[in-house]
Structure formats: structure tokens, C-alpha cells
Amino acid sequence: MTNKFKSAVLAATAxxxxxxxxxxASAATATGNATARIVDALQITEDTVLNFGTIVxxxxxxxxxxxxxxxxxxxxxxxxxxxxxAAGAFTVTGLGGQGVNVSVSAPTSLDDAGAGVAMPxxxxxxxxxxxxxxxxxxxSASFTVGGTLTVGAxxxxxxxxxxxxxxxxxx
Numbered sequence: 001m002t003n004k005f006k007s008a009v010l011a012a013t014a015x016x017x018x019x020x021x022x023x024x025a026s027a028a029t030a031t032g033n034a035t036a037r038i039v040d041a042l043q044i045t046e047d048t049v050l051n052f053g054t055i056v057x058x059x060x061x062x063x064x065x066x067x068x069x070x071x072x073x074x075x076x077x078x079x080x081x082x083x084x085x086a087a088g089a090f091t092v093t094g095l096g097g098q099g100v101n102v103s104v105s106a107p108t109s110l111d112d113a114g115a116g117v118a119m120p121x122x123x124x125x126x127x128x129x130x131x132x133x134x135x136x137x138x139x140s141a142s143f144t145v146g147g148t149l150t151v152g153a154x155x156x157x158x159x160x161x162x163x164x165x166x167x168x169x170x171x
Contacts, residue, residue: 042094042168050088050145050164054081057155068127068146078151088145092131092168096139099171101130104145105164116156123148124164130171 052064055078062075070087074080092100107122124147133139145166 039095039170042092042100042170044166044168045091045093046088047091047142048086048089048144050147051084051086052149053085054083055079055151055155056081057151057153059153061153062151064149064151065123066146066149068125068144070144070146075151077153087127088166089142090145090166091140091142092133093138093140094133094168094170096133096136098139099130099132100141101169101171102126102128102143103167105166108162108164110149110160110162112156112158112160116158116160117152118162119152119155119160120150121147121162121164122150126166 050066052066053072055064055074058077058079060077062077063073064075064078064080065073066085066087067073068087070085072080072085090102092102094100104124104126107120107124109118109120111118124145127144127146131141131143133141145164147164
């Protein structure tokens, strides 16, 4: 073999060894860890029914408003008889110390089992958009709901009921 050929073979071998060695020397591996904590789902309990009280309809329709704080306002077209009225009240229970977002469903209506015309229930609001559950393994917190009931002109007498949905999610 000629010296030039030997030099070329040695140079090519050196480049290959250096290239392979450089790749291996710069490579590294590590092990990652993963974890998950599973907690119980939130529980919501209705403590107080959203109650618009006893109402005498008039010749014109009108609104009865119960605020999330429990205050009542009665449209002049209606007569709201003294008595029980209340904001809806709920307790959320879950992992203590955690923040929770609360919301209420879109409008619905109150019906007297089909005998009369349903009354729209609208403007449902909560007294807060978020709460923090009390400390401990299991914590709880409360919130309230208010809304507006539209009573029709000469609304038929009866006991009207309906439902709405409240939602609570961990933050």
C-alpha cells in the first residue's frame, strides 16, 4: 500500500471513531417521575328552596325578585303577601381548603303540573362565583341563589314548582 492510501485510511478511521465517540459522549438519559392524586367528587346539597312566597296576580304581568342575599322585591302590578320567601341556599362539600367555582343554569320556568300557564324563572344568580372549602380532610362552604319570577296577568291559582341546576367545579 502506498503511504498516501494508508494515510487516507487512517484519517477516515480517525474521523469515524471521533464522530462515533462524540455522539456517545454527548448523549445522556434520565428517568422522569409522574404522580396523580384522586380526590372525591364535589357534593352539592340544597339547604333552602328558592321561595318567591305567596303572590296575588293582577290584571297585568309583573316580576317578583329574590336576590341572592334573600331580599324580595314585588312589582306594583302584583300583591306579595307577607310570609316566607328565601334565596336558594346550597352547601358544597369536597377536599378541604380547595377553591371551587359555582354557577347556576340558564333560565327555566315554574309550572303547576300543567293546569295553568308556566311562569318564567330568569336572571338566576349566585352570591359569589367562587368559594373556598373549609380546611381539613373534608371541607365545605355555602352559597345562595336568587332569581326573577315573571307572574302572568291573572295567573291561575296553584302551587308552581320547577328546577334549576347549580354547578360546582374545583378550580
